[in-house]
Amino acid sequence: MEWFEALALLLGSIVVLMAIGMPVALAFLAANIMGAWVFMGGAVGITQLLNNGFGSLTTFALVPIPLFLLMGEIFFHTGLGARMFNAIDRLLGRLPGRLSYVTVLGGTGFSTLSGSSMGSTALLGSLMVPEMTKRGYKKHMSIGPILGTGGLAIIIPPSALAVLLATLAQIDVGALLIAGVVPGLILAGFYIGTIWLQTRIDPDAAPAYDVDPMTLAARLGLFLRDVVPMVGLMIVIVIMMIGGIVTPSEAAAFGALGVLILALVFRCLTWEAIKRSVTGALKVTLMAYLIVFGSATFSQLLAFSGASRGLISWATGFELDPVMMLLVMFAVLLVLGMFMEQISIMLLTVPIFFPLAVQLGFDPVWFGLIMLLALEISFTTPPFGLLLFVMKGVAPKETTMRDIYLSAIPFILCSLCVVALLILFPSLALWLPGR
Template identity: 75%
Template sequence: MMEWYWALSFLLGLVLLFMAIGTPIAFGFLGANIIGAWVFMGGEAGITQLLDNGFGALSKFSLVPIPLFLLMGELFFRTGLGMQMFNAIDRLMGRIPGRLSYVTVLGGTAFSTLSGSSMGSTALLGSLLVPEMEKRGYKKHMSIGPILGTGGLAIIIPPSALAVLLATLAKIDIGSLLIAGIVPGFILAGMYMFTVWLQTKVDPDAAPAYDVDYVPFKEKMRLLFVNIIPMISIMVVLVTMMLTGLATPSESAAFGALGVIILALIYRRMNWTALKESVVGALKVTLMAYIIVFGSATFSQLLAFSGASSGLIHWATSFELAPLMTLLAMFGVLLLLGTFMEQISIMMLTVPFFFPLAATLGFDQVWFGIIVLLALEISFSTPPLGLLLFVMKGVSPNTSMSVIYKSAIPYIGCSLLLVAILIMFPQITQWLPELMK
């Protein structure tokens, strides 16, 4: 039997080799798993057993929310309901300094909760607001920074397809992880609002005031109750159903998708093209997510069968480091990987090691899951290769990457501060899941 460190090096080396030659991460894991099963599980019989176990992982009911949440976000975006809500928030904000930056945070948070897609949210906000802010004389950091920050909120605030995927890979309760992200997500949005306020106080010229059309009180009420509350109510009802136990996460996701369809029909925004594009878009991402689950499940089994995971955990705990130091080390690894890898690849590499190690150290698994999601959210906009940075470059081609990097830093700082708060006060993430139980 191979020593655990040689087995670990062999399996990870295969994954990195496939990635280096340009193989998509999901297929890279599949290739590494097949070779690993041949070496560690007895050739052809081992491959057959591994594939059977992988298909078993795909039959879990817990995977159902992924396509439904994705469909919900696609419908919300492609029917124009998201733009309708955003325009209403814009008109309600009035003439406060930095108005469009606040609109970005408020509208972006609302859109992120309903879309569940960080890249989709960033692309929409960037294409819509960056040209408008430039026209109004806003400095770059006042337009780009809030968009990068709120784009990442889609990872934390439900419905989050990435959170469902993480919970599935880590074998923790999906509903608890989704619910646990609500309070930290809105705390982070509040920090972003404070950051905008502070920047306008330090440099009033960063967001010049300008005249806007007066909106009568009656019109404000109409905008609020017609264009905003119905959209937000979908998320509120969805979360309430999970909290009260009226529906499982899968059932809540189905109700959420149905709710967006009904709203689109009521507002006469549903058409065949929007429906077809939404279904196709959701199916494409769902297929990749299921391949990822298949690859990750079989990779985890290989690590266990070869003794690599148990050997690594035993080695990591033999140093007798304080649990906090081990937690910070894991968080640092996630941030480091985020500088050159995308989030799903990071999850597939680290979840099989980090969650068993966290359980050994006595960490609450849901709380640790939120810490991991925050690390992934930070890595989305961490220079030099954060995905949201390149999405922003795509919608704002005249902006240099150095300006985009600098704009992201204050919002990365907010996320790091939230991580520190959650480490000191873990009950912030725990009280809603406990209330649900």
């Protein structure tokens, strides 16, 4: 069988199974079993493939996923996240567009820990949009920042999705997490600058309203009590990883322990919160582990059938400039993101794109960061980005898809600017990890 026939068989069976409604992880597992039967000698090949797949689940690099997820679940269910939102809101006072800033700052913290852009968008959309609408905010000031927080959350550590990508691509988890710090701060600056510019151009887009005055001592106390502990925990985790004091797995454990201690200190840790947090983290972890299993076996089948080697030889045979090839891969990710969920896209593209990126001479950590940004941008790309429809479902009834499209565009442009900066200056991502 020619390489393109093998590739069409493997990818085609996965697409068909997903199209008839089979869950992504199970679709990959079924297609892998079929591929092992065809390419690896029947029952013996299936046994070998399953053994290799189970071996991929025993890697230490997977440990941060459940711990980061547990950290985010506790942060949400104990009410620590709500405390931080409320504190930031009060501290910003009469600043024009302050609820938009609150959405970016507080929403990024929650999205980063939760690891789910769709869940975060649904939560923030149902929580913040009605409040901002009641305060007289125009739609682009309430919807845009919520759609934008996903792009920021996916690259600033701790990010469960970044850990999963690094595991699937078999690259250094800690390096990929640390690589997102500087680009993430730049993107945050772009977002804040966008909100400031929008309020300057149209002051009525986010009208100021009266708030209870606070003394400087009260502001300082609120900041130290309700903001510093939560934000400080994330900063400490990042610094510990950058300094090489802990591994990503140890940092995740410290993070989960830190959130538990904070919940105890603030007297908001209940058995009900613990039960909900563990249940939520367990559900997502099981899904992630099934996905890792499916991806590992899928990569092996692509290699064994010759599909990976053939595809790379075909792609590099065009003799395109490496940057042009990067843009082609970026465009593919954007198109796929209009129809598929991020993890599904990873499963399809990581086994193909990462070997090709290495062949083209790209640093795998740098390429991983580019891929993370592409996945998040694709989620808000009109007309079919999935987050756009999530937002439509939770926004006020009078909100049209045109309103959502126009709200997303400025924040998409911010993310594209960061991608352009990373292409022009790769050191922005590679300096902190020391690559």
